[in-house]
Amino acid sequence: MDYRIDDLAQAAGMTVRNVRAYQERGLLHPPAKRGRTGVYDDTHLARLRLIGQLLERGYTSAHIADFIDNWEAGHDLGMTLGLETALLAPASGELAEQISSGELIAMFGGVFQPEAFDAAAAMGVIAPAGEDRWTIRSPRLLRAGAELVAIGIPLMEVLDLGAALREKVTAVAHLFVDRVAPYVVGGHDPGWVPSDDEMARIVSLVEQMRPLARVVVDEELASALEGGISAYVAQWLSAAIDQIEPPSEAS
Secondary structure (H helix, E strand, O other), X not given: OOEOHHHHHXXXXXOHHHHHHHHHOOOOOOOXXXXXXXXXXXXXXXXXXXXXXXHHOOOXXXXXXXXXXXXXXXXXXXXXHHHHHHHHOOOOOOOOEEEEHHXXXXXXXXXXXXXXXXXXXXXXXXXXXXXXXXXXXXXXXXXXXXXXXXXXXXXXXXXXXXHHHHHHHHHHHXXXXXXXXXXXXXXXXXXXXXXXXXXXXXXXXXXXXXXXXXXXXXXXXXXXXXHHXXXXXXXXXXXXXXXXOOOOXXX
């Protein structure tokens, strides 16, 4: 996918100024040129997401530059960027969006109050993107939340439910990765640096694993939801029947 610099910044959840700064420091490779316009692609987006994750873990820009230089010194750049894309591209294929506070409040029928902004930001559902602007990392997830509120579930209950579900889903994801990863990179010492051929294999396996993991989780969730809903309805009907008085016998 192609991006202009402002589109790239929005998708990465950062400012255009930061994108330009990373490019000037050599952390981000130059865009392709189409006439006088610089055109970026998914490898640039993957690199920016990698930079963002490293910054969140406490690395400085200098540390990140050294890491990238050392990594690329022993590997083909295209393969390196391929690994970044495979590891960091959003599995859902969604791109982040930016909206105003007013638009966010309107989406939730006017009930998105200050405490909801704080809770949603703490969960990472929204992130500040300048004055009165918010980056929505998963627009589809936000729309699902708005639909739950629209059918009558209180907003803070939706946010609490989302936080609880995230904790459970994170545990499932870690279980899947912990069980599968040893078969992808097993047999190597900590700090092992793969060759280009090994890197190509890892990229391929990661790209295959993501949709397979989603199929497993989707099917198990659908089955569990069906069982949970059936059990709840049966319990509710049983309680309702218990309240029905039997007809009196004819005298």
